[in-house]
Amino acid sequence: MNRVEARVKVTGLATYAAEYPVEGVTYAYPVQSRIAKGRVTRVDASRALTMPGVLGVLSVEDPPELAEDADGELALFQSRDVAYRGQLIAVAVADTYENARAAADAVRVSYEPADHDVGLRADHPGLYRPEVVNPDYPADTERGDVEAGLAEAAATIDVTYTTPVEHNNPMEPHAALALWDGDGRLLVYDSTQGTSSDRETIAKTLGLPASHVRVVSRHVGGGFGCKGSTRPHAVLAALAARAVGRPVKVALTRQQMFDVTGYRTPTIQRLRLGADADGRLTALEHVAYEQSSTLVEFAEQTATPARVMYATPALRTAHRLVRLDVATPSWMRAPGECPGMYALESAMDELAYAAGLDPVELRVRNDPETEPESGLPFSSRNLVGCLREGARRFGWDRRDPEPGVRREGEWLVGTGVAASSYPARRRPSKAAATVRDGDFHVQVAAADIGTGARTALTRIAAETLGVAPDRVHVELGDSDLPDAPVAGGSMGTASWGSAVVRACEELMKNGSEGHADTTGEIATDSRLARHAFGAQFAEVRVSEVTGEVRVSRLLGVFAAGHIVDAKLARSQFIGGMTMGLGMALMEETHTDEEFGGFLRRDLAQYHVPACADVQHIEVVWLDEQDERLNPMGSKGIGEIGIVGTAAAIGNAVHHATGLRVRNLPITPAKILMARF
Amino acid sequence: MKTFEYARAASPSDAVRRSGPGVMYLGGGTNLVDLMRLGVAQPDHLVDVSRLPLDAIEQAGDRLRIGAAVRNSDLAADPLVRARYPMLARAVLSGASGQVRNMATVAGNLLQRTRCAYFQDVSRPCNKRRPGSGCPAIDGDHENLAVLGRSDACVATHPSDMAVALAALDAEVHVTGPGGDRIIPMPGLHRLPGDAPERDTVLEPGDLITAVELPPPPPGASAYRKVRERASFAFALVSIAAVLDVRDGAVAGCRVALGGVAHAPWRAGRAEQAIIGGPATGEAFLAAAEAELDEARPLPRNAFKVPLARNLIVRTLEELTP
Numbered sequence: 001m002n003r004v005e006a007r008v009k010v011t012g013l014a015t016y017a018a019e020y021p022v023e024g025v026t027y028a029y030p031v032q033s034r035i036a037k038g039r040v041t042r043v044d045a046s047r048a049l050t051m052p053g054v055l056g057v058l059s060v061e062d063p064p065e066l067a068e069d070a071d072g073e074l075a076l077f078q079s080r081d082v083a084y085r086g087q088l089i090a091v092a093v094a095d096t097y098e099n100a101r102a103a104a105d106a107v108r109v110s111y112e113p114a115d116h117d118v119g120l121r122a123d124h125p126g127l128y129r130p131e132v133v134n135p136d137y138p139a140d141t142e143r144g145d146v147e148a149g150l151a152e153a154a155a156t157i158d159v160t161y162t163t164p165v166e167h168n169n170p171m172e173p174h175a176a177l178a179l180w181d182g183d184g185r186l187l188v189y190d191s192t193q194g195t196s197s198d199r200e201t202i203a204k205t206l207g208l209p210a211s212h213v214r215v216v217s218r219h220v221g222g223g224f225g226c227k228g229s230t231r232p233h234a235v236l237a238a239l240a241a242r243a244v245g246r247p248v249k250v251a252l253t254r255q256q257m258f259d260v261t262g263y264r265t266p267t268i269q270r271l272r273l274g275a276d277a278d279g280r281l282t283a284l285e286h287v288a289y290e291q292s293s294t295l296v297e298f299a300e301q302t303a304t305p306a307r308v309m310y311a312t313p314a315l316r317t318a319h320r321l322v323r324l325d326v327a328t329p330s331w332m333r334a335p336g337e338c339p340g341m342y343a344l345e346s347a348m349d350e351l352a353y354a355a356g357l358d359p360v361e362l363r364v365r366n367d368p369e370t371e372p373e374s375g376l377p378f379s380s381r382n383l384v385g386c387l388r389e390g391a392r393r394f395g396w397d398r399r400d401p402e403p404g405v406r407r408e409g410e411w412l413v414g415t416g417v418a419a420s421s422y423p424a425r426r427r428p429s430k431a432a433a434t435v436r437d438g439d440f441h442v443q444v445a446a447a448d449i450g451t452g453a454r455t456a457l458t459r460i461a462a463e464t465l466g467v468a469p470d471r472v473h474v475e476l477g478d479s480d481l482p483d484a485p486v487a488g489g490s491m492g493t494a495s496w497g498s499a500v501v502r503a504c505e506e507l508m509k510n511g512s513e514g515h516a517d518t519t520g521e522i523a524t525d526s527r528l529a530r531h532a533f534g535a536q537f538a539e540v541r542v543s544e545v546t547g548e549v550r551v552s553r554l555l556g557v558f559a560a561g562h563i564v565d566a567k568l569a570r571s572q573f574i575g576g577m578t579m580g581l582g583m584a585l586m587e588e589t590h591t592d593e594e595f596g597g598f599l600r601r602d603l604a605q606y607h608v609p610a611c612a613d614v615q616h617i618e619v620v621w622l623d624e625q626d627e628r629l630n631p632m633g634s635k636g637i638g639e640i641g642i643v644g645t646a647a648a649i650g651n652a653v654h655h656a657t658g659l660r661v662r663n664l665p666i667t668p669a670k671i672l673m674a675r676f
Numbered sequence: 677m678k679t680f681e682y683a684r685a686a687s688p689s690d691a692v693r694r695s696g697p698g699v700m701y702l703g704g705g706t707n708l709v710d711l712m713r714l715g716v717a718q719p720d721h722l723v724d725v726s727r728l729p730l731d732a733i734e735q736a737g738d739r740l741r742i743g744a745a746v747r748n749s750d751l752a753a754d755p756l757v758r759a760r761y762p763m764l765a766r767a768v769l770s771g772a773s774g775q776v777r778n779m780a781t782v783a784g785n786l787l788q789r790t791r792c793a794y795f796q797d798v799s800r801p802c803n804k805r806r807p808g809s810g811c812p813a814i815d816g817d818h819e820n821l822a823v824l825g826r827s828d829a830c831v832a833t834h835p836s837d838m839a840v841a842l843a844a845l846d847a848e849v850h851v852t853g854p855g856g857d858r859i860i861p862m863p864g865l866h867r868l869p870g871d872a873p874e875r876d877t878v879l880e881p882g883d884l885i886t887a888v889e890l891p892p893p894p895p896g897a898s899a900y901r902k903v904r905e906r907a908s909f910a911f912a913l914v915s916i917a918a919v920l921d922v923r924d925g926a927v928a929g930c931r932v933a934l935g936g937v938a939h940a941p942w943r944a945g946r947a948e949q950a951i952i953g954g955p956a957t958g959e960a961f962l963a964a965a966e967a968e969l970d971e972a973r974p975l976p977r978n979a980f981k982v983p984l985a986r987n988l989i990v991r992t993l994e995e996l997t998p
């Protein structure tokens with residue numbers, strides 16, 4: 001189905017957070033820390049306050065009132081301690097953006113710097129085992145005897161992979177526009193992936209009842225997770241508006257986004273695998289080292305895919321975290337699964353070579369009956385089907401496993417495969433449906449961050465109601481609508497769609513309106529392992545002269561339950577795989593060891609794939625029936641596309657060149673230095 | 677961003693008349709305006725020279741004169757340029773994106789500033805931006821920076837693709853300024869950093885580039901090749917502009933210029949001298965490339981540029997060998 005909001009988007013009429021026309025609006029521009037650790041001894045705003053159009057400067061010199069238990073990244077100007085370079089330490093408010101920025105530049109901050117530490121290392125003395133990893137998995141698991149499994153294996157590998165800091169970089173920079181009314185009620189136009197949760201967090205941070213806050217977010221220009229939790233800009237807008245008694249707009253620059261809107265933690269991952277003579281795993285150990293800030297513990301669930309993927313008598317997974325003088329990492333498309341499966345699926349390829357087995361066959365042989373860690377049955381699992389179908393379409397049976405022997409001129413050619421996996425969860429949601437003037441109106445506080453959620457929900461409602469989609473009007477992106485969970489964890493459509501179906505069913509019964517709350521329904525969901533699976537195949541060309549890697553073919557085969565809409569699904573899968581290509585070959589944010597913070601904070605230097613990088617990309621899905629998931633029988637598809645792509649490409653680079661580059665991204669520099 | 681005044685120059689001499697402390701010329705603005713937003717450039721006055729009547733590409737005898745205000749897109753699309761200097765058209769087309777090239781001017785392209793991450797961030801030290809403040813790139817993020825002709829004060833690279841082709845073509849840069857008119861042969865426009873990295877070029881304050889003039893194309897086959905991890909819209913890790921003229925198995929003429937390796941487009945004179953008069957063989961090219969790169973002083977994270985430049989020289993010349 002075409003996007004229902006396509007016309008307003010392409011004609012520029014879709015209104016994003018920073019664009020709402022508001023009478024008397026003013027602008028806030030943040031001041032950021034220039035040290036990575038230490039204390040702010042003084043914020044001198046005297047000059048800034050005399051500048052044209054300036055309405056006020058907020059800082060720790062006169063800390064704005066906030067809830068005491070506010071999240072460390074949102075507790076603005078409450079403490080003199082600096083946790084990382086780039087942290088927001090003051091804000092200037094003025095009648096124009098330019099005046100606000102000039103005033104922010106004129107704010108003089110004095111510091112008492114301390115030695116900082118921004119480097120993640122696997123031998124860092126500060127490493128510890130977090131209580132849980134996101135969202136609430138145990139940090140460590142252990143079944144069977146890994147050492148014994150490795151000792152008895154016919155083939156073993158012991159390898160370490162690293163992934164760098166990566167930033168989400170949605171097209172629309174984070175922005176918020178805050179308005180207080182005379183009764184102390186707050187309206188925030190925010191670029192957020194969830195208006196209900198954003199409202200809760202903003203209210204909690206400001207110490208307000210949730211009923212006093214409304215968040216509106218009709219259109220969002222991408223998020224990938226960095227708009228999934230409330231970011232400081234929204235609190236900044238609310239505080240500044242409260243202080244100056246005028247509406248305040250905050251629009252972050254691209255550089256500021258790198259500093260304060262989260263990023264994917266870098267990881268160091270050690271994998272030890274053993275297989276017997278038949279290629280059956282005897283042991284699998286996956287240990288992930290990652291970072292968080294001193295403010296908030298954010299523990300990415302990097303090693304959790306190993307608990308899902310393969311049958312093994314001995315399985316150990318562990319996460320170790322170190323708190324550095326860095327910003328807090330946050331959600332980025334397929335948190336956990338994406339970096340974790342990069343390492344696991346690269347290691348599986350290495351094991352296939354060590355065991356002398358075809359990498360597709362190795363995965364097929366180790367496909368488990370039940371979920372390896374929990375022992376739960378799968379609601380459905382079609383990884384083998386995806387691998388077989390992909391192998392057939394890709395021409396895998398013609399593949400000579402020998403690395404480094406296919407050449408077209410200076411280009412070495414190789415192919416690789418990797419599996420994809422992502423949980424298929426849902427969360428409680430509310431929704432309402434009514435009939436008005438012969439049309440159907442559906443309301444749910446869902447978010448369409450460019451994924452096509454509005455369109456998917458229109459289709460789900462139309463199919464439930466048995467009417468044409470153009471008679472259904474979905475309203476979303478407003479916390480005044482029925483409460484709904486965030487667009488994240490690939491749970492959006494499953495969660496909102498469940499509520500929409502139930503509301504529409506009720507409407508059909510009573511003929512006028514339906515209200516749904518799926519809390520009860522979800523509480524009684526049977527205990528099953530619910531995951532989508534997929535297989536990705538890549539063909540790469542690596543120049544022997546320059547070390548450049550070009551991906552000539554990418555194929556993804558997915559089994560993700562019932563596909564709600566083919567057109568929307570295709571672009572989600574392709575988008576995910578393209579982002580995975582970026583992860584494989586170019587995405588990397590450089591941490592500034594000397595001064596703290598990040599370097600190369602713009603899109604000219606932080607490279608995401610351009611059209612020219614995507615030569616041939618193909619997506620197919622298996623028809624998968626899984627009634628036990630939700631009324632649509634669907635699994636989330638927003639994230640699985642990125643899972644496994646980087647491993648498939650890395651494995652193909654190895655097949656092309658004989659080289660294992662175990663540190664992403666796989667750049668010409670790394671290829672050249674290894675080969676020459 | 678600092679408040680500034682904007683004026684459109686009526687003629688080249690009017691532009692020069694308006695020059696002075698705090699005055700900058702504005703071309704397409706694709707680099708300067710970005711740097712103003714970042715606070716790196718803080719002019720009080722902008723004199724817009726993009727609409728001066730310097731936007732023609734004309735034949736002058738056997739030479740080609742390209743106005744300083746010609747847009748990069750128009751330069752690359754020009755039939756004379758494509759027919760006689762295809763290497764130049766390729767170099768220009770390999771740079772930036774269609775949108776940027778539509779705005780960017782020839783003079784602006786030559787005078788674009790380094791992409792060093794510290795240079796672009798006013799909250800960090802940088803000798804080029806704030807002389808004497810230090811060069812954190814040397815111990816820090818220098819992966820994309822210079823391996824040739826660097827100094828202890830600065831290891832920046834000049835990012836232009838077009839300038840590399842112009843260096844190989846012996847282009848001349850025509851300048852008018854408070855001190856009169858001058859002609860600067862490429863690659864002499866850009867300087868090495870030495871102990872004054874704040875100066876990218878030999879231009880004096882108020883100098884206005886009016887044109888770039890190309891001598892007749894050198895005989896032989898030519899190529900421009902650019903290496904980058906992203907297939908488009910990325911600056912060169914290393915690039916090469918090369919011309920090779922082989923007659924009766926011996927090299928009669930050879931030009932090699934490298935981009936992405938130095939503070940200026942790097943004309944590989946040593947390699948050229950080693951190759952001219954000798955056989956057109958891979959071994960000869962390799963020996964010449966190694967002679968040229970002998971003086972490379974890579975840093976830990978940009979050491980890859982040395983084998984990369986070597987490979988590029990050898991492969992490009994091999995491909996140009998009939």
Ligand SMILES: Cc1cc2nc3c(=O)[nH]c(=O)nc-3n(C[C@H](O)[C@H](O)[C@H](O)COP(=O)(O)OP(=O)(O)OC[C@H]3O[C@@H](n4cnc5c(N)ncnc54)[C@H](O)[C@@H]3O)c2cc1C
Pocket residue numbers: 603604700701702703704705706707708709725744748770771772773776779780781782783784785786787788835836837838883884885886909910911912
């Ligand atoms: C995202 C991005 C990617 C890019 N990628 C590449 C790339 O891959 N390869 C590449 O080569 N370039 C690349 N560029 C740079 C681009 O080529 C330059 O920004 C452009 O050529 C500058 O031209 P301009 O006319 O816009 O210059 P401006 O920004 O207007 O000016 C640049 C400088 O030249 C001065 N100036 C302008 N005209 C004159 C004149 N007539 N006489 C004297 N001084 C003058 C200005 O004062 C200023 O200092 C990229 C740029 C961007 C933004």
Ligand code: SF4
Pocket residue numbers: 790792793794795801802803804805810811812813814821829830831832873
């Ligand atoms: S390399 Fe040059 S431009 Fe970069 S930080 Fe050093 S002095 Fe500045």
